Amino acid sequence: MKYFIKTFGCAANEADSERIAALYESRGYTRARTMKQADDVVVNTCMIRASAEHRVYGIVHNLTEEKKKGRKVKIVVTGCMVGMAAREKTGNMLSQLGKKMPGVDEFLPIEEVGFDFAAIRTDPHHAWVPISNGCNNFCTFCVVPFTRGREISRPFADVISECWQLAEKGIAHITLVGQNVNSYGADLVVGEKNIQVMRDLPDKTYFQKRVSAPSRKTAFTVNGKTITPTYVKHLGRLRIPTLFPELLKEICAIPGIKLVDFISSNPWDFSDDLIRVMATQEKISKDIHLALQSGDNEVLRRMNRWYTREDFLDLARKIQTAMPNARISTDIIVGFCGETAAQFEQTVDLAKQVGFSKAYVAMYSDRPMTAAHKAYTDDVPHEEKKRRWKILEELINKTNLRNGTYAKSIRYA
Numbered sequence: 109m110k111y112f113i114k115t116f117g118c119a120a121n122e123a124d125s126e127r128i129a130a131l132y133e134s135r136g137y138t139r140a141r142t143m144k145q146a147d148d149v150v151v152n153t154c155m156i157r158a159s160a161e162h163r164v165y166g167i168v169h170n171l172t173e174e175k176k177k178g179r180k181v182k183i184v185v186t187g188c189m190v191g192m193a194a195r196e197k198t199g200n201m202l203s204q205l206g207k208k209m210p211g212v213d214e215f216l217p218i219e220e221v222g223f224d225f226a227a228i229r230t231d232p233h234h235a236w237v238p239i240s241n242g243c244n245n246f247c248t249f250c251v252v253p254f255t256r257g258r259e260i261s262r263p264f265a266d267v268i269s270e271c272w273q274l275a276e277k278g279i280a281h282i283t284l285v286g287q288n289v290n291s292y293g294a295d296l297v298v299g300e301k302n303i304q305v306m307r308d309l310p311d312k313t314y315f316q317k318r319v320s321a322p323s324r325k326t327a328f329t330v331n332g333k334t335i336t337p338t339y340v341k342h343l344g345r346l347r348i349p350t351l352f353p354e355l356l357k358e359i360c361a362i363p364g365i366k367l368v369d370f371i372s373s374n375p376w377d378f379s380d381d382l383i384r385v386m387a388t389q390e391k392i393s394k395d396i397h398l399a400l401q402s403g404d405n406e407v408l409r410r411m412n413r414w415y416t417r418e419d420f421l422d423l424a425r426k427i428q429t430a431m432p433n434a435r436i437s438t439d440i441i442v443g444f445c446g447e448t449a450a451q452f453e454q455t456v457d458l459a460k461q462v463g464f465s466k467a468y469v470a471m472y473s474d475r476p477m478t479a480a481h482k483a484y485t486d487d488v489p490h491e492e493k494k495r496r497w498k499i500l501e502e503l504i505n506k507t508n509l510r511n512g513t514y515a516k517s518i519r520y521a
């Protein structure tokens with residue numbers, strides 16, 4: 109029996125597909141070279157933009173037609189579309205998915221795949237290593253907290269052990285993957301349930317309460333080592349501690365690992381500690397991906413991003429001072445609900461000041477369940493979104509390509 113996996117979306121989905129492959133191979137299946145040769149086709153879905161969803165429907169439709177003509181194929185759908193539907197308590201969403209894709213034999217929530225089998229990797233030099241799943245941030249445009257649920261970190265020792273095993277197999281380049289990768293471990297430190305509460309408390313309340321907060325730990329032992337969490341008060345908001353700098357240090361100490369990078373990091377968890385570790389560890393790539401989304405404070409506020417343009421500029425300068433060879437790439441959304449031409453110009457101005465080495469520029473796409481979908485109107489015309497997209501493409505990506513400064517070495521799916 110043969111399986112084939114079609115993966116849409118980000119690095120997290122790529123990493124999930126490697127675990128799905130492991131599950132199939134544990135059952136005696138082998139990988140099919142093409143979709144046509146497979147007995148089981150797994151479609152790992154993405155919902156970040158409507159266009160990604162439409163491509164999924166297209167593939168499943170074609171497979172369903174082949175089935176009707178007599179092909180024996182099992183269609184399995186997993187990833188974000190299933191994650192969101194499986195979390196919806198009434199079951200309506202799951203039954204709607206079933207109606208939209210009647211040929212599907214199984215909707216597989218990714219959580220059911222687990223980490224029991226070593227991921228099947230095809231690249232002999234590079235590995236994606238998932239370190240956390242989900243997100244607690246609820247940026248108003250983003251569907252991820254609904255598709256992947258709350259952020260849960262993999263145990264520290266599990267991640268380190270996987271990295272040792274990869275190094276022993278000769279894999280020298282590791283990319284750590286998480287939706288909010290640099291908040292790794294916050295839930296391990298304070299407990300999953302306390303994260304939202306602690307995150308949202310104003311500084312003063314938090315510091316008054318922290319002495320008596322029963323869940324707060326100042327140090328704990330992991331992998332035989334005592335770790336003192338770093339409390340990150342950064343970019344105008346209090347953040348809960350993150351173990352990400354510790355994790356990076358520990359991975360860099362593994363012989364055989366020569367290059368470590370990570371995706372995707374957010375400004376509010378980019379602590380001074382993290383910058384210090386990155387600056388001092390030669391193995392850590394200085395290609396840094398830092399999601400901006402907008403350079404305008406009002407748009408950032410409506411996006412529920414926890415920083416201002418000034419905060420972002422300060423952080424970029426701090427990184428560039430500590431690591432003069434740093435190259436910062438980013439994500440930007442153009443045409444978010446209500447974004448005026450003047451607000452867009454703020455993004456252009458910020459991009460000029462930072463000098464991004466690459467940008468994933470996306471035209472805003474209205475997504476179900478999100479706060480922006482419920483509270484705002486997708487009111488920037490498509491032509492205007494496209495105009496703004498072209499300006500940033502020219503300013504960042506095309507200019508970098510012409511100058512030979514494009515960050516092509518960053519491994520993002």
Ligand code: SF4
Pocket residue numbers: 243244245246247250251252253287288374
């Ligand atoms: S940080 Fe924001 S954009 Fe990133 S996954 Fe979480 S909600 Fe989505």
